[in-house]
Amino acid sequence: MSNPTESISAAALPEASPDASAPAPLPPALPHVLPQVAPARPAAIVTTGLTKRYGALTALDALNLQLEPGDVFGFIGPNGAGKSTTMKILAGLLQPTGGSAQILGKTVADNGDFVRRNVGYMPDSFGVYEDLKVSEYLEFFASAYHVPRNQRRKVVADVLELTDLKYKQDAFVDSLSRGMQQRLGLARVLVHDPPILLLDEPASGLDPRARIEIRELLKELQRLGKTIMVSSHILSELGEFCNKLGIIERGKLLVVGTIEDLVARARAHSVIHVQIVGDSQAAAALLAEDARVAKVERVNDQLLVTLADPGQHHAFILEKLVAHHIPIHSVAPEQIKLEDVFLRLTKGIVQ
Ligand SMILES: Nc1ncnc2c1ncn2[C@@H]1O[C@H](COP(=O)(O)OP(=O)(O)O)[C@@H](O)[C@H]1O
Numbered sequence: 001m002s003n004p005t006e007s008i009s010a011a012a013l014p015e016a017s018p019d020a021s022a023p024a025p026l027p028p029a030l031p032h033v034l035p036q037v038a039p040a041r042p043a044a045i046v047t048t049g050l051t052k053r054y055g056a057l058t059a060l061d062a063l064n065l066q067l068e069p070g071d072v073f074g075f076i077g078p079n080g081a082g083k084s085t086t087m088k089i090l091a092g093l094l095q096p097t098g099g100s101a102q103i104l105g106k107t108v109a110d111n112g113d114f115v116r117r118n119v120g121y122m123p124d125s126f127g128v129y130e131d132l133k134v135s136e137y138l139e140f141f142a143s144a145y146h147v148p149r150n151q152r153r154k155v156v157a158d159v160l161e162l163t164d165l166k167y168k169q170d171a172f173v174d175s176l177s178r179g180m181q182q183r184l185g186l187a188r189v190l191v192h193d194p195p196i197l198l199l200d201e202p203a204s205g206l207d208p209r210a211r212i213e214i215r216e217l218l219k220e221l222q223r224l225g226k227t228i229m230v231s232s233h234i235l236s237e238l239g240e241f242c243n244k245l246g247i248i249e250r251g252k253l254l255v256v257g258t259i260e261d262l263v264a265r266a267r268a269h270s271v272i273h274v275q276i277v278g279d280s281q282a283a284a285a286l287l288a289e290d291a292r293v294a295k296v297e298r299v300n301d302q303l304l305v306t307l308a309d310p311g312q313h314h315a316f317i318l319e320k321l322v323a324h325h326i327p328i329h330s331v332a333p334e335q336i337k338l339e340d341v342f343l344r345l346t347k348g349i350v351q
Protein backbone atom coordinates (compact mmCIF):
# COMPACT_ATOMS: atom_id res chain seq x y z
CA MET A 1 0.00 0.00 0.00
CA SER A 2 1.48 3.38 -0.91
CA ASN A 3 1.72 5.68 2.01
CA PRO A 4 2.55 9.27 1.11
CA THR A 5 3.19 10.21 4.72
CA GLU A 6 6.06 7.73 4.89
CA SER A 7 7.99 9.68 2.32
CA ILE A 8 7.13 12.91 4.08
CA SER A 9 8.44 11.62 7.37
CA ALA A 10 11.61 10.29 5.73
CA ALA A 11 12.23 13.65 4.08
CA ALA A 12 11.79 15.36 7.39
CA LEU A 13 14.68 13.41 8.91
CA PRO A 14 17.98 15.29 8.63
CA GLU A 15 19.95 12.27 7.31
CA ALA A 16 17.72 12.18 4.27
CA SER A 17 18.77 15.67 3.23
CA PRO A 18 21.96 15.76 1.08
CA ASP A 19 21.78 19.54 0.96
CA ALA A 20 24.92 20.89 2.68
CA SER A 21 23.33 24.29 3.13
CA ALA A 22 20.50 22.72 5.10
CA PRO A 23 20.22 23.85 8.70
CA ALA A 24 22.10 21.85 11.31
CA PRO A 25 20.45 18.49 12.01
CA LEU A 26 18.04 18.34 14.84
CA PRO A 27 19.34 16.81 18.05
CA PRO A 28 18.95 13.02 18.23
CA ALA A 29 15.91 13.25 20.47
CA LEU A 30 13.70 12.82 17.43
CA PRO A 31 11.03 10.50 18.74
CA HIS A 32 9.08 13.49 19.99
CA VAL A 33 8.98 14.79 16.42
CA LEU A 34 7.64 11.59 14.89
CA PRO A 35 4.14 11.64 16.35
CA GLN A 36 3.63 15.03 14.71
CA VAL A 37 4.65 13.64 11.34
CA ALA A 38 2.83 10.32 11.52
CA PRO A 39 -0.72 10.49 10.23
CA ALA A 40 -3.19 10.82 13.05
CA ARG A 41 -6.18 8.49 12.83
CA PRO A 42 -9.12 10.83 12.49
CA ALA A 43 -11.55 10.93 15.37
CA ALA A 44 -14.81 9.14 14.65
CA ILE A 45 -16.96 12.09 15.64
CA VAL A 46 -16.01 15.66 16.42
CA THR A 47 -18.36 18.53 17.10
CA THR A 48 -16.99 22.03 17.57
CA GLY A 49 -19.24 24.69 18.99
CA LEU A 50 -22.15 22.87 17.41
CA THR A 51 -25.26 25.00 17.76
CA LYS A 52 -28.84 24.70 16.58
CA ARG A 53 -31.50 27.35 17.07
CA TYR A 54 -35.19 27.14 16.32
CA GLY A 55 -36.27 30.76 16.35
CA ALA A 56 -35.66 31.99 19.87
CA LEU A 57 -35.03 28.48 21.22
CA THR A 58 -31.44 27.27 21.39
CA ALA A 59 -31.86 23.51 21.09
CA LEU A 60 -28.11 22.88 21.00
CA ASP A 61 -25.69 25.31 22.57
CA ALA A 62 -22.04 25.13 21.46
CA LEU A 63 -21.59 21.39 21.84
CA ASN A 64 -17.96 20.21 21.91
CA LEU A 65 -17.50 16.50 21.71
CA GLN A 66 -14.87 14.07 20.46
CA LEU A 67 -15.30 10.34 20.06
CA GLU A 68 -12.52 7.99 18.96
CA PRO A 69 -13.03 4.93 16.78
CA GLY A 70 -14.41 2.12 18.93
CA ASP A 71 -15.88 4.43 21.54
CA VAL A 72 -19.31 3.61 22.85
CA PHE A 73 -20.73 6.91 24.01
CA GLY A 74 -23.82 7.12 26.17
CA PHE A 75 -25.60 10.40 25.48
CA ILE A 76 -27.86 11.05 28.41
CA GLY A 77 -30.35 13.79 29.01
CA PRO A 78 -34.00 14.42 29.74
CA ASN A 79 -36.55 14.91 26.96
CA GLY A 80 -35.94 18.07 24.99
CA ALA A 81 -32.25 18.28 25.96
CA GLY A 82 -30.97 18.22 22.37
CA LYS A 83 -29.93 14.59 21.87
CA SER A 84 -31.97 13.94 18.73
CA THR A 85 -30.95 17.31 17.31
CA THR A 86 -27.27 16.38 17.72
CA MET A 87 -27.73 13.00 16.08
CA LYS A 88 -29.70 14.40 13.14
CA ILE A 89 -26.96 16.93 12.50
CA LEU A 90 -24.29 14.22 12.67
CA ALA A 91 -26.31 12.11 10.24
CA GLY A 92 -26.46 15.04 7.82
CA LEU A 93 -30.24 15.37 8.10
CA LEU A 94 -30.28 18.76 9.80
CA GLN A 95 -28.19 21.87 9.18
CA PRO A 96 -26.57 23.40 12.25
CA THR A 97 -27.02 27.12 12.92
CA GLY A 98 -23.39 27.40 14.00
CA GLY A 99 -20.24 25.40 14.65
CA SER A 100 -19.32 22.24 12.81
CA ALA A 101 -19.64 18.48 12.93
CA GLN A 102 -17.11 16.03 11.52
CA ILE A 103 -17.29 12.33 10.84
CA LEU A 104 -13.95 10.55 10.40
CA GLY A 105 -12.25 13.86 9.74
CA LYS A 106 -14.73 15.13 7.16
CA THR A 107 -17.19 17.95 7.64
CA VAL A 108 -20.70 16.54 7.62
CA ALA A 109 -22.26 19.48 5.78
CA ASP A 110 -19.91 19.09 2.75
CA ASN A 111 -19.66 15.31 2.53
CA GLY A 112 -23.15 13.90 2.29
CA ASP A 113 -22.22 10.70 0.44
CA PHE A 114 -19.30 9.98 2.73
CA VAL A 115 -21.47 10.48 5.80
CA ARG A 116 -24.24 8.23 4.46
CA ARG A 117 -21.69 5.49 3.72
CA ASN A 118 -20.04 5.68 7.11
CA VAL A 119 -22.93 6.39 9.44
CA GLY A 120 -25.91 4.29 10.41
CA TYR A 121 -28.57 6.50 11.95
CA MET A 122 -31.46 4.95 13.78
CA PRO A 123 -34.16 7.54 14.49
CA ASP A 124 -36.21 7.52 17.65
CA SER A 125 -39.42 6.65 15.81
CA PHE A 126 -39.83 3.71 13.52
CA GLY A 127 -42.36 5.03 11.01
CA VAL A 128 -45.22 3.17 9.39
CA TYR A 129 -44.60 0.48 6.82
CA GLU A 130 -47.76 -1.23 5.67
CA ASP A 131 -47.74 -4.45 3.67
CA LEU A 132 -43.99 -4.86 3.92
CA LYS A 133 -42.36 -8.01 5.20
CA VAL A 134 -39.27 -7.91 7.39
CA SER A 135 -36.96 -9.29 4.68
CA GLU A 136 -38.45 -6.96 2.03
CA TYR A 137 -37.97 -4.03 4.33
CA LEU A 138 -34.28 -4.83 4.78
CA GLU A 139 -33.78 -5.56 1.09
CA PHE A 140 -35.30 -2.18 0.33
CA PHE A 141 -32.76 -0.45 2.57
CA ALA A 142 -29.93 -2.59 1.23
CA SER A 143 -30.72 -1.38 -2.27
CA ALA A 144 -31.16 2.21 -1.07
CA TYR A 145 -27.63 1.95 0.35
CA HIS A 146 -26.30 0.50 -2.92
CA VAL A 147 -25.51 -2.94 -1.58
CA PRO A 148 -24.86 -4.87 -4.85
CA ARG A 149 -27.90 -6.90 -5.90
CA ASN A 150 -26.10 -10.25 -5.74
CA GLN A 151 -25.04 -9.60 -2.13
CA ARG A 152 -28.35 -8.34 -0.76
CA ARG A 153 -29.79 -11.73 0.18
CA LYS A 154 -26.66 -12.64 2.13
CA VAL A 155 -26.43 -9.23 3.82
CA VAL A 156 -30.07 -9.36 4.85
CA ALA A 157 -29.66 -12.91 6.17
CA ASP A 158 -26.60 -11.81 8.16
CA VAL A 159 -28.26 -8.83 9.81
CA LEU A 160 -31.37 -10.89 10.57
CA GLU A 161 -29.12 -13.43 12.25
CA LEU A 162 -27.28 -10.77 14.23
CA THR A 163 -30.47 -9.12 15.45
CA ASP A 164 -32.13 -12.46 16.12
CA LEU A 165 -35.01 -11.80 13.73
CA LYS A 166 -34.52 -14.64 11.29
CA TYR A 167 -37.66 -16.39 12.50
CA LYS A 168 -39.61 -13.21 11.70
CA GLN A 169 -38.31 -12.67 8.18
CA ASP A 170 -41.72 -13.33 6.57
CA ALA A 171 -43.73 -11.43 9.18
CA PHE A 172 -45.21 -8.07 8.29
CA VAL A 173 -43.24 -5.20 9.79
CA ASP A 174 -46.38 -3.68 11.29
CA SER A 175 -47.11 -6.89 13.18
CA LEU A 176 -43.84 -6.82 15.15
CA SER A 177 -43.73 -5.96 18.82
CA ARG A 178 -41.95 -2.73 19.72
CA GLY A 179 -38.88 -4.64 20.87
CA MET A 180 -38.68 -6.46 17.54
CA GLN A 181 -39.24 -3.24 15.65
CA GLN A 182 -36.32 -1.68 17.49
CA ARG A 183 -34.14 -4.67 16.59
CA LEU A 184 -35.30 -4.34 13.01
CA GLY A 185 -34.39 -0.64 13.17
CA LEU A 186 -30.90 -1.72 14.18
CA ALA A 187 -30.77 -4.35 11.44
CA ARG A 188 -31.70 -1.65 8.97
CA VAL A 189 -28.76 0.62 9.88
CA LEU A 190 -26.38 -2.34 9.65
CA VAL A 191 -27.10 -3.38 6.07
CA HIS A 192 -24.36 -1.15 4.64
CA ASP A 193 -22.00 -2.05 7.49
CA PRO A 194 -21.14 1.50 8.57
CA PRO A 195 -18.34 1.95 11.14
CA ILE A 196 -20.32 4.60 13.06
CA LEU A 197 -23.77 4.10 14.54
CA LEU A 198 -26.02 6.86 15.86
CA LEU A 199 -28.81 5.22 17.81
CA ASP A 200 -31.51 7.49 19.14
CA GLU A 201 -33.11 6.00 22.25
CA PRO A 202 -33.13 2.41 20.96
CA ALA A 203 -34.38 1.07 24.29
CA SER A 204 -37.13 3.56 24.99
CA GLY A 205 -40.61 2.18 25.48
CA LEU A 206 -39.37 -1.39 25.75
CA ASP A 207 -40.22 -3.91 28.44
CA PRO A 208 -37.30 -5.09 30.59
CA ARG A 209 -36.70 -8.22 28.55
CA ALA A 210 -36.63 -6.35 25.23
CA ARG A 211 -34.29 -3.80 26.80
CA ILE A 212 -31.87 -6.53 27.74
CA GLU A 213 -32.01 -7.90 24.20
CA ILE A 214 -31.16 -4.47 22.79
CA ARG A 215 -28.35 -4.10 25.30
CA GLU A 216 -26.88 -7.47 24.33
CA LEU A 217 -27.10 -6.48 20.70
CA LEU A 218 -25.27 -3.22 21.36
CA LYS A 219 -22.54 -5.15 23.16
CA GLU A 220 -22.21 -7.38 20.13
CA LEU A 221 -21.87 -4.32 17.88
CA GLN A 222 -19.27 -2.95 20.26
CA ARG A 223 -17.32 -6.22 19.91
CA LEU A 224 -17.52 -5.83 16.15
CA GLY A 225 -15.59 -2.58 16.59
CA LYS A 226 -18.35 -0.11 15.79
CA THR A 227 -18.21 3.42 17.14
CA ILE A 228 -21.56 3.93 18.80
CA MET A 229 -23.38 7.01 20.01
CA VAL A 230 -26.46 5.87 21.85
CA SER A 231 -28.90 8.16 23.60
CA SER A 232 -31.21 7.62 26.52
CA HIS A 233 -32.96 9.60 29.19
CA ILE A 234 -32.11 6.86 31.69
CA LEU A 235 -28.54 6.63 32.89
CA SER A 236 -28.72 3.11 34.23
CA GLU A 237 -29.67 1.87 30.76
CA LEU A 238 -26.28 2.85 29.36
CA GLY A 239 -23.76 2.97 32.17
CA GLU A 240 -22.98 -0.71 32.02
CA PHE A 241 -21.38 -0.96 28.60
CA CYS A 242 -20.42 2.58 27.51
CA ASN A 243 -16.80 3.63 27.87
CA LYS A 244 -17.72 7.32 27.66
CA LEU A 245 -20.72 9.20 28.92
CA GLY A 246 -22.04 12.69 28.41
CA ILE A 247 -24.94 14.44 30.04
CA ILE A 248 -26.83 17.07 28.11
CA GLU A 249 -29.39 19.42 29.56
CA ARG A 250 -31.12 22.26 27.71
CA GLY A 251 -28.69 22.03 24.82
CA LYS A 252 -25.55 22.18 26.96
CA LEU A 253 -23.16 19.35 27.65
CA LEU A 254 -22.85 19.40 31.43
CA VAL A 255 -20.42 16.56 31.92
CA VAL A 256 -18.47 14.37 29.55
CA GLY A 257 -15.70 11.85 29.97
CA THR A 258 -14.69 8.26 30.29
CA ILE A 259 -16.31 6.32 33.08
CA GLU A 260 -13.01 6.33 35.01
CA ASP A 261 -12.63 10.12 34.61
CA LEU A 262 -16.11 10.72 35.86
CA VAL A 263 -15.74 8.46 38.86
CA ALA A 264 -12.43 10.13 39.71
CA ARG A 265 -13.96 13.60 39.37
CA ALA A 266 -16.89 12.67 41.54
CA ARG A 267 -14.63 11.59 44.37
CA ALA A 268 -14.70 14.78 46.34
CA HIS A 269 -12.93 12.75 48.98
CA SER A 270 -11.67 9.21 49.13
CA VAL A 271 -12.96 6.95 51.81
CA ILE A 272 -11.20 3.67 52.59
CA HIS A 273 -13.05 0.92 54.41
CA VAL A 274 -10.80 -0.85 56.89
CA GLN A 275 -11.81 -3.94 58.79
CA ILE A 276 -9.70 -5.09 61.70
CA VAL A 277 -9.73 -8.51 63.32
CA GLY A 278 -10.84 -7.88 66.89
CA ASP A 279 -10.94 -4.46 68.52
CA SER A 280 -10.42 -1.54 66.15
CA GLN A 281 -9.75 1.16 68.71
CA ALA A 282 -5.96 1.02 68.56
CA ALA A 283 -6.04 1.01 64.77
CA ALA A 284 -8.39 4.02 64.74
CA ALA A 285 -6.07 5.98 67.02
CA LEU A 286 -3.01 5.01 64.99
CA LEU A 287 -4.56 6.10 61.68
CA ALA A 288 -6.10 9.28 63.09
CA GLU A 289 -2.67 10.62 64.03
CA ASP A 290 -1.31 10.15 60.48
CA ALA A 291 -1.06 13.38 58.49
CA ARG A 292 -2.31 11.62 55.36
CA VAL A 293 -5.60 10.88 57.07
CA ALA A 294 -8.26 13.57 57.38
CA LYS A 295 -10.77 11.65 59.46
CA VAL A 296 -11.42 8.22 60.99
CA GLU A 297 -14.94 7.06 61.85
CA ARG A 298 -15.91 3.81 63.53
CA VAL A 299 -19.08 2.46 61.95
CA ASN A 300 -20.22 -0.93 63.21
CA ASP A 301 -17.09 -3.06 63.00
CA GLN A 302 -15.53 -0.98 60.23
CA LEU A 303 -13.23 2.01 60.16
CA LEU A 304 -14.07 4.59 57.51
CA VAL A 305 -10.83 6.40 56.78
CA THR A 306 -11.08 9.64 54.81
CA LEU A 307 -7.82 10.51 53.09
CA ALA A 308 -6.49 14.06 53.24
CA ASP A 309 -5.50 13.87 49.57
CA PRO A 310 -7.94 11.92 47.36
CA GLY A 311 -5.04 11.13 44.98
CA GLN A 312 -3.08 9.39 47.75
CA HIS A 313 -2.88 5.62 47.43
CA HIS A 314 -4.19 3.75 50.44
CA ALA A 315 -1.33 1.25 50.66
CA PHE A 316 0.18 3.20 53.55
CA ILE A 317 -2.77 2.15 55.73
CA LEU A 318 -1.86 -1.50 55.29
CA GLU A 319 1.83 -0.84 55.88
CA LYS A 320 1.16 1.10 59.03
CA LEU A 321 -1.22 -1.46 60.54
CA VAL A 322 1.10 -4.35 59.68
CA ALA A 323 4.06 -2.51 61.18
CA HIS A 324 2.08 -2.20 64.41
CA HIS A 325 1.06 -5.87 64.33
CA ILE A 326 -2.63 -5.06 64.03
CA PRO A 327 -4.42 -7.97 62.31
CA ILE A 328 -6.30 -6.78 59.23
CA HIS A 329 -9.38 -8.38 57.75
CA SER A 330 -9.68 -6.09 54.73
CA VAL A 331 -8.74 -2.69 53.33
CA ALA A 332 -10.76 -1.46 50.37
CA PRO A 333 -11.63 1.89 48.81
CA GLU A 334 -15.30 2.81 48.84
CA GLN A 335 -17.09 1.72 45.68
CA ILE A 336 -18.87 4.55 43.95
CA LYS A 337 -21.89 3.72 41.81
CA LEU A 338 -22.29 5.44 38.48
CA GLU A 339 -25.64 6.90 39.54
CA ASP A 340 -23.98 8.52 42.55
CA VAL A 341 -21.29 9.94 40.31
CA PHE A 342 -23.83 11.67 38.15
CA LEU A 343 -25.90 12.86 41.04
CA ARG A 344 -22.80 14.52 42.42
CA LEU A 345 -21.67 15.95 39.09
CA THR A 346 -25.04 17.22 37.94
CA LYS A 347 -26.54 18.02 41.33
CA GLY A 348 -29.45 15.75 40.69
CA ILE A 349 -30.68 17.08 37.37
CA VAL A 350 -30.71 13.68 35.70
CA GLN A 351 -32.79 10.82 37.01
N1 LIG B 1 -38.31 21.12 14.32
C1 LIG B 1 -38.29 21.75 15.50
N2 LIG B 1 -38.81 22.98 15.63
C2 LIG B 1 -38.78 23.65 16.80
N3 LIG B 1 -38.24 23.16 17.93
C3 LIG B 1 -37.69 21.92 17.87
C4 LIG B 1 -37.69 21.16 16.66
N4 LIG B 1 -37.08 19.98 16.91
C5 LIG B 1 -36.72 20.00 18.20
N5 LIG B 1 -37.08 21.17 18.78
C6 LIG B 1 -36.83 21.55 20.18
O1 LIG B 1 -35.44 21.46 20.41
C7 LIG B 1 -35.17 21.00 21.71
C8 LIG B 1 -34.30 19.76 21.63
O2 LIG B 1 -35.05 18.70 21.06
P1 LIG B 1 -34.46 17.25 20.83
O3 LIG B 1 -33.12 17.35 20.18
O4 LIG B 1 -35.49 16.46 20.13
O5 LIG B 1 -34.26 16.73 22.33
P2 LIG B 1 -34.11 15.23 22.89
O6 LIG B 1 -33.85 14.33 21.75
O7 LIG B 1 -32.95 15.32 23.85
O8 LIG B 1 -35.37 14.92 23.60
C9 LIG B 1 -36.53 20.74 22.35
O9 LIG B 1 -36.85 21.87 23.12
C10 LIG B 1 -37.44 20.60 21.18
O10 LIG B 1 -38.75 20.98 21.52
Ligand SMILES: [Mg+2]
Nearest residue numbers: 083084124200
Ligand atom coordinates in the same frame (compact mmCIF):
# COMPACT_ATOMS: atom_id res chain seq x y z
MG1 LIG C 1 -34.97 12.71 21.22
